Amino acid sequence: MSKAATQLARTKSPVPPGWRKEVESVLITDAQLARRVRSLAREIERDYRGREMVVVSLLNGTVLFLADLIRHLSLPLRLDFIGVSSYGAGTESGELVFTKELRLDVRGRDVLLVDDILDTGKTLSRVIPKLRALKPQRLKVCVLLDKPSRRVEEVAADYVGFKIPDVFVVGYGLDFAERYRNLPFVGVLHPHVYKQVNQSVAKPVRRR
Numbered sequence: 001m002s003k004a005a006t007q008l009a010r011t012k013s014p015v016p017p018g019w020r021k022e023v024e025s026v027l028i029t030d031a032q033l034a035r036r037v038r039s040l041a042r043e044i045e046r047d048y049r050g051r052e053m054v055v056v057s058l059l060n061g062t063v064l065f066l067a068d069l070i071r072h073l074s075l076p077l078r079l080d081f082i083g084v085s086s087y088g089a090g091t092e093s094g095e096l097v098f099t100k101e102l103r104l105d106v107r108g109r110d111v112l113l114v115d116d117i118l119d120t121g122k123t124l125s126r127v128i129p130k131l132r133a134l135k136p137q138r139l140k141v142c143v144l145l146d147k148p149s150r151r152v153e154e155v156a157a158d159y160v161g162f163k164i165p166d167v168f169v170v171g172y173g174l175d176f177a178e179r180y181r182n183l184p185f186v187g188v189l190h191p192h193v194y195k196q197v198n199q200s201v202a203k204p205v206r207r208r
């Protein structure tokens, strides 16, 4: 576990005017994200120095975090993606389906698995054994956010950006019904937004 995993003090940061109708509060500001991602990259660099690493990232929620993290890693690396979809309505997680398999050979390699958020642990508890079966020399896990209070599977990450309370968050890659990934901060939506979509979703939808 990353020693520096940042415990959040409540930010009083105002919601940018364009988002006020939908976003209730900012949990992590863009400046806090930028600072923490840089320091995570420094921790990872220290641990992986000397060998080429393979970064394996889970689609789609990691895209913003991943792009910022790897541009601060001054190491030789190769990048690949695993697609995982959770078919569930609104904020409830559903059945996991792999939508893209890894292309690179990771046997004997130093692998860093990057995900957006470790919540119940159901996703990583499926993905980690799948990767281990490919016999990497080393496998460490990096998540931007960790919600330890929601865990139902025994999974821990080696590098954690922020520990957050049990609230459904959006932004910086994280979505609600495929929206809000482009927020430059991590925030919480007004309850009416969650209600509208949860009620209008009649069929299972793709969430990741």
Ligand code: XMP
Binding pocket: 061, 086, 093, 115, 116, 117, 118, 119, 120, 121, 122, 123, 124, 167, 168, 169, 170, 171, 174, 175, 176, 207, 208
């Ligand atoms: P689990 O429960 O399997 O969670 O650890 C894994 C995936 O579920 C999604 N997730 C969220 N997405 N806000 C989101 O936008 C949240 O608060 C949240 N919690 C879980 C996410 O795709 C994550 O990788």
